Structures are given as C-alpha cells and as structure tokens.
Amino acid sequence: MTLSLYNTLTRQKEPFAPLQPGRVTMYVCGPTVYSFPHIGNARPAVVFDVLARLLRTRYQLTYARNITDIDDKINRAAAEEGVPIGEIAARYAKAYHADMRALGVLPPDIEPRATEHLASIIRMISGLIDSGHAYTAEGHVLFRVASYADYGALSRRDQRELLAGARVEVAPYKEGAGDFVLWKPSTPDLPGWDSPWGRGRPGWHIECSAMVAEHLGPTIDIHGGGNDLIFPHHENEIAQSSCSNGGALFARYWLHNGFVNVDHTKMSKSLGNVLLVRNLLEQAPGEAIRLALLAAHYRQPLDWTSEVLPEAQRKLDRLYGALRDVEGWQALEAGPDAAFIAALDDDLNTPQALAVLFNLARDANRSTDPAERAALAARLRASAVLLGLLGADPDAWFMTEVSDGLTAEQIETMLAARRAARTDRDFRLADQIRDELVEAGILIEDSAEGTRWRRSAG
RNA sequence: GGCUAGGUGGCAGAAUGGUUAUGCAGCGGCCUGCAAAGCCGCGUAUGCCGGUUCGAUUCCGACCCUAGCCUCCA
Numbered sequence: 001m002t003l004s005l006y007n008t009l010t011r012q013k014e015p016f017a018p019l020q021p022g023r024v025t026m027y028v029c030g031p032t033v034y035s036f037p038h039i040g041n042a043r044p045a046v047v048f049d050v051l052a053r054l055l056r057t058r059y060q061l062t063y064a065r066n067i068t069d070i071d072d073k074i075n076r077a078a079a080e081e082g083v084p085i086g087e088i089a090a091r092y093a094k095a096y097h098a099d100m101r102a103l104g105v106l107p108p109d110i111e112p113r114a115t116e117h118l119a120s121i122i123r124m125i126s127g128l129i130d131s132g133h134a135y136t137a138e139g140h141v142l143f144r145v146a147s148y149a150d151y152g153a154l155s156r157r158d159q160r161e162l163l164a165g166a167r168v169e170v171a172p173y174k175e176g177a178g179d180f181v182l183w184k185p186s187t188p189d190l191p192g193w194d195s196p197w198g199r200g201r202p203g204w205h206i207e208c209s210a211m212v213a214e215h216l217g218p219t220i221d222i223h224g225g226g227n228d229l230i231f232p233h234h235e236n237e238i239a240q241s242s243c244s245n246g247g248a249l250f251a252r253y254w255l256h257n258g259f260v261n262v263d264h265t266k267m268s269k270s271l272g273n274v275l276l277v278r279n280l281l282e283q284a285p286g287e288a289i290r291l292a293l294l295a296a297h298y299r300q301p302l303d304w305t306s307e308v309l310p311e312a313q314r315k316l317d318r319l320y321g322a323l324r325d326v327e328g329w330q331a332l333e334a335g336p337d338a339a340f341i342a343a344l345d346d347d348l349n350t351p352q353a354l355a356v357l358f359n360l361a362r363d364a365n366r367s368t369d370p371a372e373r374a375a376l377a378a379r380l381r382a383s384a385v386l387l388g389l390l391g392a393d394p395d396a397w398f399m400t401e402v403s404d405g406l407t408a409e410q411i412e413t414m415l416a417a418r419r420a421a422r423t424d425r426d427f428r429l430a431d432q433i434r435d436e437l438v439e440a441g442i443l444i445e446d447s448a449e450g451t452r453w454r455r456s457a458g
Numbered sequence: 459g460g461c462u463a464g465g466u467g468g469c470a471g472a473a474u475g476g477u478u479a480u481g482c483a484g485c486g487g488c489c490u491g492c493a494a495a496g497c498c499g500c501g502u503a504u505g506c507c508g509g510u511u512c513g514a515u516u517c518c519g520a521c522c523c524u525a526g527c528c529u530c531c532a
Contacts, residue, residue: 011462029532030532031532032530032531032532037532038532039532040531040532041532042532043532044532045532071530072530073530073531155461155462155527155528156461156462157460157461157528158460158461204530225532226531226532227462227463227526227527227532228526228527228531228532229531229532230462230527231461231527231528232528232529233531256532257532258463258526258532259525259526259532260532261525261526264524264525265525266525266526268531269531295470295471295481296470296471296472297471297472299463300463300464300471301463301464301525301526303470305469305470307469307470307482308470310482311469311470311481311482311483314481314482315480315481315482317495318481318482321495321496322496324495325495325496343472349472349473351470351471351472351473351479351480351481352471352472352473352479352480354471354472354480354481355471355472355479355480355481356480357480358479358480358481359479359480362496362497365495365496365497366496366497366498422491425491427491427492430491430492431491431492431493434492434493434494438494443493443494443495444493444494445493445494445495445496446490446493446494446495447490447494447495452495454494454495
C-alpha cells in the first residue's frame with residue numbers, strides 16, 4: 001500500500017515518501033483571477049483535491065494553492081472596466097471559490113495571494129541580485145539563466161537550444177535571450193509597488209517562488225499544476241527558488257495534469273469555445289462535472305464533448321441507485337475498498353478506482369443477503385467519498401427538482417392519480433400519466449414497496 | 459525544427475508478454491399489467507510495417523496520424 005506518483009522531473013513513477021516522516025507539503029498553482037473559471041481551471045483543482053484527500057488519510061498535509069492577483073491580464077481587465085485591480089481580483093476569486101465548492105473541492109490549508117507577499121518577493125529578488133543570479137537593466141530585474149546550470153532540467157530543454165531557437169523578439173537589455181523578468185517597472189497608470197528598483201510589479205514566476213518559500217519552506221514534497229506550466233513557469237520557479245536557497249532542491253515530486261480540450265480542439269478565447277464552470281453547472285450538478293473530470297487519468301488529455309456530462313450523470317445515477325436500493329449502510333462503520341485504494345495509490349488512477357466503485361455497486365445490487373448488501377454499500381460510500389463523490393443523500397440526488405420542471409408536489413399528485421388508475425386496472429390512464437411525467441423529465445419506478453420517481457439524466 | 463504525450467470495441471476509458479477492466483449505448487432473457495430500476499447472458503477493439511519471443515495490443519526499431527509545449531495560458 002504505497003503511493004507512487006509520476007514525477008515530471010524524472011519522467012517515471014516513483015514511490016512517494018515525504019521529506020519529513022509523517023508530514024507532507026504540497027503547492028499547486030491556482031488561478032489568475034481575471035475572469036470566471038473554466039473547465040480547464042477546474043481540472044487541477046479537482047485532481048489535486050483528490051490527492052490531498054488521499055494524503056490526509058496518512059499524513060499531516062499542508063496544502064497551499066495560490067491566487068495570482070498581480071498580473072497584466074488583471075490590469076487589462078481593470079483598465080477596461082475602470083476599476084481598481086483589487087475589485088477585479090476580489091470578484092473573480094469569489095467566483096472561483098463558489099465554483100470550486102460546487103465541484104466538491106475542499107479549500108486548501110493556505111491560499112496565499114501575491115498582493116500579500118510583496119515583501120517576500122522583493123526580499124527574494126534582492127537575494128538573487130546579491131548572489132549574482134539576477135541583474136538590473138532599464139528598471140527591470142532579470143534572472144540570469146546562464147547562472148543556473150540545471151536550467152531546463154524539468155522541461156528537458158537545452159539552454160543553448162533555447163537561446164538559438166528563441167522565436168520571440170529579445171528585449172535589447174537582456175544579457176541572455178532566455179533571461180526572464182523578476183521585476184518590471186510600472187508606468188503611472190499601472191498598479192505598482194515601491195521597491196529598491198523603483199515603482200513596479202513582480203513577474204509572475206517569482207510570485208509563486210516567494211509564496212512557497214514563505215509558507216512551505218525551501219524544499220517541498222509535491223508541486224502541481226497544469227502541464228502547460230512546465231515551461232516556462234515551473235522551470236523558472238525552480239531556478240529562482242533553488243538559487244535563493246543555496247542550490248537546495250525545490251520540489252521533490254512534480255505533478256502535471258493534462259489539458260481539457262473541447263470537441264477535439266484546444267479551448268481558447270479566440271475560438272470562443274471556453275467552457276465556464278458556472279455555465280456547465282446550469283447543465284448538470286457539480287458532482288457530475290467532478291466525475292467527468294475524474295473519469296480519465298489526470299495526466300491524459302480530456303476531450304470535453306456534449307456527451308461527457310450526461311454520461312457522467314448516468315454513471316452517478318447507477319452508483320447512487322445502489323445506495324438507494326440498499327438499507328442500513330448508513331449506520332455501518334466502513335473503510336474504503338482495498339482495490340480502490342490500490343488504484344489511487346497507482347499514480348491516482350481514478351478511472352480504475354471508479355471501476356472498483358461500479359463493481360461494488362453491482363455486487364451490492366446482486367447480493368440477496370441484507371447484511372452483505374449493507375456492508376458493500378457502506379464500503380462503496382466510504383471509497384467514493386475519497387474522490388469527493390456520493391456525498392449526497394441518494395434520494396436527494398434522484399429527486400432534485402429541475403428548476404423549470406414540475407414541483408415535487410405536482411409529481412406526487414400525478415402519481416396518486418396513477419395509483420388510483422392502476423388500482424382500477426385502468427392501465428391506459430395510468431400509462432398516459434406516466435408518459436406525461438416522462439415528457440416532463442420524470443421517470444417512475446414501480447416496486448413492491450410502491451412507486452418512486454426520479455428526474456432523468458439529461 | 460526541438461521537446462513531450464498519445465493512437466484500445468459504436469462512444470468514453472483502464473490494464474496487460476499468454477485469460478483484455480469499467481461505464482454508456484446495442485441485443486437476448488428474468489422481473490413487471492406494460493415499463494423503469496436491478497439482475498443474468500451476448501456481441502464488436504488494441505494505427506501500419508518489421509524485429510525479439512513458444513507467444514506481443516503490451517518490449518525494441520522504422521513509418522503514418524493526432525494533440526500539447528517551445529509565446530500569456532490550468
């Protein structure tokens with residue numbers, strides 16, 4: 001029962017062991033709060049939430065996920081609306097929290113913001129200048145990539161090739177083409193903070209380095225984020241942090257989630273295919289969105305199509321259906337299934353873990369022994385909760401009213417009429433009522449105990 | 459051009475040197491007044507070409523194709 005994780009640094013699965021026995025530090029790159037979160041923002045939040053839940057069963061975890069609230073995209077949004085950047089950041093941070101909560105993402109232990117860490121950022125930059133890893137030029141402070149021999153180790157890029165292959169116009173004040181900004185000057189119309197190098201603002205990469213150092217120390221166990229961040233963001237973080245800490249290893253395990261594509265193409269503003277979480281929440285419960293994100297392995301790309309959400313909802317119908325049909329599991333103390341844990345331990349193989357859940361559901365449905373059924377259902381529930389699923393009451397899951405549909409009261413009235421018709425053996429009328437309900441998105445199920453209803457899955 | 463992932467049944471998506479999950483969809487059956495749910499059963503897949511091997515979807519090599527990164531991006 002050992003957790004193994006695929007480490008981008010070594011490109012292999014490695015057994016996980018924390019630096020300090022019993023304690024784990026994890027940092028995940030959070031959102032830049034300049035607009036509403038989209039489904040691609042949600043994937044790392046959900047994936048690392050699952051990892052956090054798993055780690056907490058064994059270790060004392062300190063999980064930090066930052067909010068980037070200093071950024072030129074925020075500046076642009078603020079300028080467009082004519083409001084302070086704080087207003088933009090506050091608005092979208094709030095939206096992020098609301099959306100993530102809807103997806104069942106638990107809050108991290110620490111949620112540092114760049115605006116609250118200017119002192120740390122400035123201190124780190126000063127240190128890098130003092131140690132020769134950074135230099136000032138025309139009001140900027142730049143990191144001297146040539147001063148860090150291991151630059152490129154994470155992204156497997158050769159420094160010389162990077163320089164030779166630079167396709168972007170290189171600013172004339174840079175010593176090396178690959179040098180990146182730690183601090184840049186702000187014009188009077190832009191947000192800025194006073195520093196030894198004049199009024200300006202930090203580069204994106206240094207924000208994360210400073211916040212990691214302040215909250216988690218020089219070496220952390222796990223650093224996560226989207227795989228697009230490998231270069232340059234994480235490569236730069238490593239350079240800054242390692243050089244600030246006398247060459248100490250910055251992060252021991254680097255984890256990167258794959259992208260979410262939409263209808264086989266990349267999601268981008270220019271294509272107009274950005275799927276916002278808040279819009280998806282109008283189509284399906286957050287739990288279905290969460291399951292859809294966990295249905296593929298976190299390192300694989302995930303293609304989001306119109307089929308994904310209804311299918312996820314039907315999967316949850318099946319799992320909740322097993323819980324609903326079994327009695328007495330609520331009172332049982334149960335732990336997660338061993339095969340389920342083994343799947344998660346294998347580099348967070350959530351598709352495999354979900355398969356175990358479906359097996360448990362089938363076994364519970366199949367069994368005729370009430371005690372065994374209850375035990376299986378309890379184990380199903382205890383397992384699923386680690387994924388942040390099946391936390392709701394099964395009846396609540398099935399009988400959530402559709403916002404524009406019939407009320408529960410109206411449905412009950414129709415069911416009563418149908419019951420009367422059936423008693424009279426007037427099946428034509430009974431079936432007619434049932435058809436009306438189906439058209440309203442309500443499915444009914446007759447059993448020896450009576451008739452129950454559920455809304456259909458989109 | 460460099461780097462990194464992939465190409466598995468109708469769809470989604472795991473795994474594996476020999477028996478190939480799971481879910482959705484489909485088909486047959488049980489149950490039901492009929493359905494639904496559930497259960498039982500069935501069907502169809504490992505891009506292409508070589509190599510290693512008793513045996514490869516799995517390992518190795520070439521090729522084709524797809525996606526991502528190399529520039530802000532989860």
